Amino acid sequence: MALCSSSLPPEGFFVTGTDTGVGKTLVACALVHCLRAEGRRVAAMKPIAAGCEDGQWLDVEALVTACGEWVPRTQVNPYPLPLPIAPHLAARAAGVEIRPEPILEAFRSLAQQADAVVVEGVGGFRVPLAADWDTADLAAWLALPVVLVVGMRLGCLNHALLTTEAIRARGLRLIGWVANTIDPHMAAFQDNVATLQERLDAQCLGVIPHLDGPDPRVAARWVRLPSHGRE
Incomplete structure (x- = not known):
């Protein structure tokens, strides 16, 4: 599937x-x-959200709140899917097909209204979205610099290095990465962070400690924006 994107925002991240x-x-x-x-006036997107609780898609609500409540939910999340399973399976169960055009249309609309757009993917970097495309295709069409979130737990080094290879194989720029402590008892934590710093060849934008009831405003204290390469 070949698509091209246009009217990209002056700044943003995938x-x-x-x-x-x-x-x-x-x-x-x-x-x-x-x-x-x-x-800056900021918009955010989670184009596909699989899994709702009490009629709400919590990730979508968190992004809307972070932006200051001005972004329309239908543009933040063109595809809200009820079941918390792989997106293409959740879409099949809901009787819908995930297509890129509504996502790119919503993205362009938000880009026209905002100084920056932050787009959150779904799952990992190569999650299938339909029979002929996946999250990596979406990232390539949006052409935003990529921020990689590394879940700090056993196995994260392999996952981070493989994901980095996949990002660069698509011609995308890994502008930075964030270590998020999801296992507070991870052995050799600092050594693992140091290994990532040595091998990822991108800026470490922060190391978030394990948070009880994660709060984005608290997490923001541990995260910085890239120091260069922002347009």
């Missing part, structure tokens, strides 16, 4: 992760807060 449940929403919201602290 937030991906080493896996599902590693804190992409937390980091995406923290980046929104960091950009807003610079006086």
Whole structure:
């Protein structure tokens, strides 16, 4: 599937992760807060959200709140899917097909209204979205610099290095990465962070400690914006 994107925002990020449940929403919201602290009008997207609780998609609500409640939910999340399973399976169960055009249309609309757009992916970087495309394709069409969230737990080094290879194989720029402590008892934590710093060849934008009841405003204290390469 070949698509091209246009009217890209003057600034923004695509937030991906080493896996599902590693804190992409937390980091995406923290980046929104960091950009807003610079006086920018920021929009955020989670184009596909699989899994709702009590009729709400919590990741979507977190992004809307972080932006200051001005972004329309239908543009933040063109595809809200009820079941908390792989997106293409959740879409099949809901009787819908995830297509890129509504996502890119919503992105362009938000880009026209905002100084920056932060887009959060779903799951890891290569999650299938339909029969002929996946999250990596979406990231390539948006052409935003990528921020990688590394869920700090056993196995994260392999996941981070493989994900980095996949990002660069798509011709995308890994502008930075964030270590998010999801296992507070991880052995050799600092040594693992040091290994990532040595091998990822990108800026470490922060190391978020384990938070009880993760709060994006608290997480933002541990996250910084990239120091160069921002447009």
